[in-house]
Amino acid sequence: MTLTAMIAKMSEGLGRTCAIFFLTLLFSLPLGLLVALMRMSKNKVLSSVTSACISVLRGTPLMLQLIAVAYGPFYLFGYTLLVKEKLLAIIIAFSLNYAAYFAEIYRGGIESMPVGQYEAAHVLGYSKHQTFMRIIMPQVVKRILPSVTNEVITLVKDTSLAFTLAYMEMFSIGKQIANSQSSFLPFVIAGVFYYVMNMIVAFVMSRCEKALSYYR
Amino acid sequence: MNILKIAHCRKQFDGKEVLSDISLTVDEGQVVSIIGPSGSGKSTLLRCATLLETMDGGALRYLGKSAVRDENGRAVYASHAELKEIRTCFGLVFQNFNLFPHYSVLKNITEAPMLIQKRNKAEVYETARDLLKKMGLADREDAYPYQLSGGQQQRVSIARALAMKPKMLFFDEPTSALDPELTGEILKVIRDLAAEHMTMVIVTHEMAFARDVSDHVLFMDGGVIVEQGNPEDIINNPSQERTIQFLSRFN
Ligand SMILES: Nc1ncnc2c1ncn2[C@@H]1O[C@H](COP(=O)(O)OP(=O)(O)O)[C@@H](O)[C@H]1O
Ligand SMILES: [Mg+2]
Numbered sequence: 505m506t507l508t509a510m511i512a513k514m515s516e517g518l519g520r521t522c523a524i525f526f527l528t529l530l531f532s533l534p535l536g537l538l539v540a541l542m543r544m545s546k547n548k549v550l551s552s553v554t555s556a557c558i559s560v561l562r563g564t565p566l567m568l569q570l571i572a573v574a575y576g577p578f579y580l581f582g583y584t585l586l587v588k589e590k591l592l593a594i595i596i597a598f599s600l601n602y603a604a605y606f607a608e609i610y611r612g613g614i615e616s617m618p619v620g621q622y623e624a625a626h627v628l629g630y631s632k633h634q635t636f637m638r639i640i641m642p643q644v645v646k647r648i649l650p651s652v653t654n655e656v657i658t659l660v661k662d663t664s665l666a667f668t669l670a671y672m673e674m675f676s677i678g679k680q681i682a683n684s685q686s687s688f689l690p691f692v693i694a695g696v697f698y699y700v701m702n703m704i705v706a707f708v709m710s711r712c713e714k715a716l717s718y719y720r
Numbered sequence: 721m722n723i724l725k726i727a728h729c730r731k732q733f734d735g736k737e738v739l740s741d742i743s744l745t746v747d748e749g750q751v752v753s754i755i756g757p758s759g760s761g762k763s764t765l766l767r768c769a770t771l772l773e774t775m776d777g778g779a780l781r782y783l784g785k786s787a788v789r790d791e792n793g794r795a796v797y798a799s800h801a802e803l804k805e806i807r808t809c810f811g812l813v814f815q816n817f818n819l820f821p822h823y824s825v826l827k828n829i830t831e832a833p834m835l836i837q838k839r840n841k842a843e844v845y846e847t848a849r850d851l852l853k854k855m856g857l858a859d860r861e862d863a864y865p866y867q868l869s870g871g872q873q874q875r876v877s878i879a880r881a882l883a884m885k886p887k888m889l890f891f892d893e894p895t896s897a898l899d900p901e902l903t904g905e906i907l908k909v910i911r912d913l914a915a916e917h918m919t920m921v922i923v924t925h926e927m928a929f930a931r932d933v934s935d936h937v938l939f940m941d942g943g944v945i946v947e948q949g950n951p952e953d954i955i956n957n958p959s960q961e962r963t964i965q966f967l968s969r970f971n
Contacts, residue, residue: 623772624818628884629807629836638831642822719822720866 505685507693513681514693517674521697524594524663524673529656531599536606543611554607561604566597567665573597574669590671602659609651613644646716653709660701664694721783722747723809723888723919724769728790729778731764731943738764739775739943746888749917753930753951756940757966762923765940766892769921770812771803782809783887808837811881815893817873819865825852825876826861829883837884844883851879855909871902878909888919895926907933927970931955939963 542554561569574593577583585593617640625635664675672680674697678690724746731739738761746752754762767773769780771787775795780788787806788795797803819828829848833839852858855875865873874894881889891910895903907929913920914933924930930937930951937954939947939962947960958964 618818620814620816620818621820624814624820626772627770627807627810627812628832628880629804630832634835638835639820646822719864 505681505687507689510678510681510685510687510690511693514674514678514690514697517672517677518697520591520666520671520673521663521675521701523591524598524666525659525701527591527595528598528602528659531595532602532606535599535603537610539603539607540610540614543607544614558604558607561601562608566601566662567668569601570594570597570665570668590669594666594669594671598659598662602655605655606652609648609655610644612651613648614640616647617643646719649709649713649716653706656705656709657702660705661698664698723783724921725779725781726765726769727779727781729765729768729780730776730793730795731761731768731773732776733764737943739768742778742940742943742945744921744938744945746919746921748887748919750919750936751914751934752921752936752938753934754921754923754938754940755925755927755930755955755966756938756946760940761943762940763892766812766890766921766923770810770890771807772812782806785809808884809887811884811886811889813874813878813881813889813891813894816897817865817870817877819873819877819880821865823864824861825857825863825865825868828865828876829880832880833883833885847885848879848883851882852876854912855879856905869902870898871905874898874906875909878906888921889913891920891922891924893923893925895924925970927955927967939966941966 539554539558542550543558545551545554570593573596574585574590577585621639621643622635625639630639663673666673667676667679670676675694678694682688682690722745724744726742726744729739729742730737742761742765744752744765754765756762764773768775774797775788777790777793777795778788779786779790779795785802785806787798787803789798790796798806823831826845826848829851830841830844833844833847834841849858849861852861855878857872857875857879860868860872865876868876874897878889878894894910895906898906903926907926910920910922910929911933922930922934932951934951937948937951938945939954939958939960941962947954947958947963953959954963955967958967
């Protein structure tokens with residue numbers, strides 16, 4: 505198999521790699537905010553349960569969580585995942601895991617806001633919701649952007665974990681080629697792919713940071 | 721008609737009494753200054769009056785409307801909707817400005833009148849620009865807070881409060897976060913407001929200013945009003961030992 509043939513074959517999996525990436529971001533970013541708000545809730549039960557879930561999701565490997573979501577239904581209800589449900593399982597596991605990380609980032613950002621911002625808005629008559637959406641959140645987004653960038657870069661690399669479920673994204677295809685051709689080359693190609701994707705991520709995120717640099 | 725009436729206000733923090741039986745009435749057009757050592761409860765009193773802090777006992781009224789009433793020594797707050805209405809009566813200027821850093825000067829001033837009071841955009845912008853002109857900041861409406869000096873930021877925050885057309889303004893040490901050479905510009909703005917008969921309650925450590933600008937001065941210490949009266953009397957001829965001691969530090 506030639507190098508170009510390998511690249512062409514692995515490129516076919518890039519769509520799936522991107523699907524994992526974008527769908528995970530789509531669900532985990534809002535879910536993370538919801539989880540952060542639950543974590544900061546005045547309701548002690550809600551906040552402790554949420555805190556425990558975050559702790560488990562961050563304290564165990566994503567690979568185990570993937571396996572749990574994919575094979576858990578079999579051990580619990582004797583239900584075997586259909587092939588077309590693999591992506592769903594991956595997105596559920598990834599979204600929960602990343603939501604846990606994002607939740608802690610949101611929480612750090614929200615808790616770092618000076619209380620004076622809330623008080624100024626309160627005296628002017630802003631409701632809690634208006635204060636959060638208009639005054640707090642926009643500033644939080646700016647504060648947490650560097651930490652979010654780190655997580656997004658990790659997510660690009662983590663998409664390779666889908667090979668655990670033999671979901672044929674770019675890395676799994678590469679691994680298959682490596683086995684059948686007894687070649688190390690597919691891993692080099694995969695490395696280049698991930699590196700290029702992360703260059704793009706870094707570029708996009710630095711653009712976002714620039715867009716928010718009009719104030720301090 | 722009095723604008724603000726606080727009666728027998730009590731406030732504790734962790735069992736420690738920070739305000740004990742404070743009563744204060746402010747009439748329309750009156751300027752009241754509150755002086756006193758740090759930790760005496762001046763900010764807490766202002767925060768109770770502006771509904772940022774809940775008082776434990778006592779009553780609070782604006783324009784005769786009850787925000788807090790006393791029931792057997794316990795403070796009972798009015799409904800959410802009533803408090804929202806009452807909040808439009810006053811503005812508060814903070815020691816450290818608390819401008820919204822992600823908003824331009826103009827948006828800092830115009831958002832609340834449009835969003836909260838649902839006032840017409842053209843009218844609000846006109847009001848805001850008039851206020852900025854009055855504050856000597858006509859050319860800075862597109863600036864962001866970080867681009868302004870402390871004195872300019874404080875003037876924007878005064879404009880932000882005034883844009884809501886409050887019946888009265890509270891100031892909590894409006895010059896304490898400023899370099900000494902910038903305090904003058906803020907004191908001048910407040911003097912101008914006094915000349916226009918704006919009703920104000922000002923916590924300050926600027927004794928000469930308090931004496932010149934106010935109609936009434938309160939000296940607080942340890943959560944009580946130790947002495948109050950006409951500014952000349954309190955600041956030039958205090959009668960209480962604690963007041964004399966406190967003022968001697970300023971001469
Ligand atoms: N949120 C709070 N929790 C506990 N104690 C407080 C709080 N705010 C103020 N205090 C205490 O109340 C007292 C009065 O404080 P403050 O009203 O800020 O005084 P001043 O403004 O006159 O310097 C001080 O002893 C202060 O430590
Ligand atoms: Mg104070």
